[in-house]
Amino acid sequence: MRLIEGKKIAADIRAEIKEETERRRAEGKTIPGLVVILVGDDPASHTYVRGKGKACEEIGYVSKIETRPASITQEELLDLVNAYNNDDAYHGILVQMPLPDHIDEKTVIHAIDPRKDVDGFHPINVGNLMIGDDALAPCTPSGIQELLARYEIPTKGKHLVVVGRSNIVGKPTAALMVQKKERANAIVTVAHSAAEDLAAITRTADILVAAIGRAEFVTADMVKEGAVVIDVGMNRVEDASKKRGYRLTGDVDFENVSEKASFITPVPGGVGPMTIAMLMSNTMKACKQICGE
Ligand code: GUN
Secondary structure (H helix, E strand, C coil): CEECCHHHHHHHHHHHHHHHHHHHHHCCCCCCEEEEEEECCCHHHHHHHHHHHHHHHHHCCEEEEEEECCCCCHHHHHHHHHHHHCCCCCCEEEECCCCCCCCCHHHHHHHCCHHHCCCCCCHHHHHHHHCCCCCCCCHHHHHHHHHHHHCCCCCCCCEEEEECCCCCCHHHHHHHHCCCCCCCCCEEEEECCCCCCHHHHHCCCCEEEECCCCCCCECHHHCCCCCEEEECCCEEEECCCCCCCEEEECCECHHHHCCCCCEECCCCCCHHHHHHHHHHHHHHHHHHHHCCC
């Protein structure tokens, strides 16, 4: 078994982007800008957003974190998004999800200029990804693709099974990996909780992507010998022995599955850091496209 070191690959990508940003500065080109909008006080969201802000700082992007109380109205939030749609210093706008119940996430996503939609959640980007046109693709699926590519894991003709059908991970991972392109061209199955025999499906996977959101859901009997296992899960499990009262665990029973897998991502330190690295990459891409480069 080989460990897929997402943390290390993400650091490499961030260093590459930092170098590119420094080059742009030296050449007098526009520096990419990212604004992250954080509503309310969900502790996990605060942690994620801090990570995104730190990455921007380290790379040298223009960046801002706009925090708003959970009491913000939808109209006020839409006005804030719109202000950044019209602000040339910012090429990426990310509204951290989830949003409070009185705000319709879809309406907010639709309000973001698709050219600045670095999450790749706007229907324009989702549609372009689906038909194989150039798009800002969602960060976690792009991170998975990048990990497979950097570990030179073949995908062409391989059976990739993604468990989970979310709009953030499951569906876009399938859309990305089924493309008739380099680094993709997989035979893709989207499996989910309604499967009559989920293990029978997952056992046929050459590459198994677990994006269910349930701690240690994927057990060794669900995995083929030699499969590549990508764990997207980030679950907080109560653990009194930890100072913060919980430990982070993936959607995969790492201890047992790692004995069967040829490659496997750890949690933490696997897919998670890649999501931020790809956000930085999308912000660079958006900046260049907006600047007409
Ligand atoms: N919440 C959890 N993951 C994500 C993400 O990738 N983007 C946004 N905007 N919110 C999230």
